[in-house]
Amino acid sequence: MTDPNPTAAAAGDAPLSRETLSCLVDGELDAAECARLIGRLGTDRAARREWLLLHVVGDALRSSDVACLQSERFLLRMGAALEAEPAIAAPRASLARARLVRRVVLPGAAAVAAATMLVVIAVPQLRGGAAPGATQTVAVAADHKAGTSAAATPVAPAVTPPAAAAAANEVRRLAELEAYLAAHRELAGGSMMPRTAAYLRASSAAQR
């Protein structure tokens, strides 16, 4: 896309707008512009935070696994940031609709989508996989004292998502368990069950 970028002229002077950064991420600025903006990123801390946020959101959109690895603190801050975000500006008639959607609507929508995904994806991973028999997946915080998990009752997959904080806790615990599982799989050689079963078990948890 080589359309002239109306914001490029202003980029050198004004504080780096999210839209400008978004252009940079999408590769829509020319080489000189890119170099200048990247130089500014080196000094402008606020811009760097924006830059990081854009990348995290992009990664979260592209990969549900990455989305699930975010920390609870991040979720809380994200929630606060979303609330503080101003309403999206009215579309500028001079821009093509597609470009408008990419640069203005998407960054905001992406942040919302990412936050929603973090909660929604976390829950099915935890509740799913209800095989008969010994099945209780990651026990909810309240049940922990008891020790061995409850048997036999398969958990219904369509559960109202818990509060973001609780979900984030579960996600973090599952992510920790995933590290143990990977280390266990790595060294647990010599079983007659094909090693491939070990790879598939670990991937099923899908939290890396």
Added chain:
Amino acid sequence: MQPTILSGTRTRLWRATWALLLAATAGAAFAQNDRTRATAPRSEAQWLRAMQAAAQRVNFSGTLVYQRGAEVRASRIVHLFDGAISHERVQMLDGAPREFVRRGDEVQCIFPDARRVVVERRPGRESFPAITDADPAEILERYALRLGGTERVANVECQVIHVEPKDALRYGYKLWVDPASGLLLKAQTLNEQHEVLEQMAFVDVRIGERIERSQVKPSWSTEGWRVERSEHRPVDLAQLGWTIVAPAGFRKTREVARRFASGANADRSAMQVVYSDGLATVSVFIEPGATEPAAERAQSQGPTSAYSRRVADANVTVIGEVPPATVKAMALAVEFRAPR
């Protein structure tokens, strides 16, 4: 030779002898073929050995489906034995693309979406032949093998083998094995109630065909990707004051200090001790001085059970493909006495 009655007889005698010899050889050869075709009955130990050998030596490619609870994942698998070591590639066909490429002892875990490669060193029979391949006799001390009938899997007539645990410390299995190659084509892990906790099965497989090297190399170009190496080195836990009691029938196979290569614990260090009974394995992780104390907690998902607790100032986590009671008993038996 002048034709005489005698020579005529000798000729006939020679011809007869040759014919007899030929018939005898052919008969012997035929009998030999017949034996292999009809697969002479193997003992349980021989079945186990055949399966272990096939896992290393048989070239095959196919599509494998893994199921645990409501999750179903398919993968493409290619395995090649070059006479010395195994080469293997497993590609996840569902969900995020992921690939595992093994060359002997080393496994590259490739995560294209994160542009990341984790290199692991697995114990393989290539470098530790005596340690990792469990002796069938040992396996038969803890499990009873029982031959079932024959069932067709991936268009191959397979022998069904029931593997029943002799105690409640481990799970049972139902196996479908190709009698000709010894390759395991389908397997289920069963709990005490004979419910299926997980299963994997080939939906199509080509056994013994020629495999190209390119089929067992990474299919992603990982140039410029982040490469992490899993690090572990042998360690003596007893010297550090730790005692772990292995459950009956489990033998210690590895004892290492390591760093976790990834996940939420990235760059945390821990000690890991691995126990095996020949089929199932359990890992005990000990992390002294862990910043977040572990709550006493049991978890299980499919065939995998985990139990964590706090001992002295360390987090102890036991995880393995065994019933929950086994990991709990192991975790509760971990003790620490500061060395003097």
